[in-house]
Amino acid sequence: MQIIISNRSKEPIYEQITNQIKSSILAGDLHEGMALPSIRQLAKDLQISVITTKRAYEELEKAGFTYSIVGKGSFVAEQNLEVIKERKFKAVEDQLSAVIANSRELGLTLDDLQQLLTTLYEE
Known part of the structure; x- marks a missing residue:
């Protein structure tokens, strides 16, 4: 999964992450049940705050694109x-x-x- 962050964008970083993951799910690049990188790993890879990554994952879960299992991580939810x-x-x-x-x-x-x-x- 490749996420590109633009510091020039008017869109907050967490929204950039959220929108790119949503697009990948809708395009079929990320399938039901696939694990997303851990919050810490994604933050490290993107060189951003863990809090920012956590917010993006929370937004994805709230919108029904992902679900999380304590101790295991976040996964792509079944999509209609x-x-x-x-x-x-x-x-x-x-x-x-x-x-x-x-x-x-x-x-x-x-x-x-x-x-x-x-x-x-x-x-």
């Missing part, structure tokens, strides 16, 4: 990919609704909005 995809689709839908509302307030046309979306999507 359709439910996860549906949640993500709903989140995108909600965000787009907010974008549309803001665009209307600014007087942007649908063509302006589509052009902006196309430009951002292709970056």
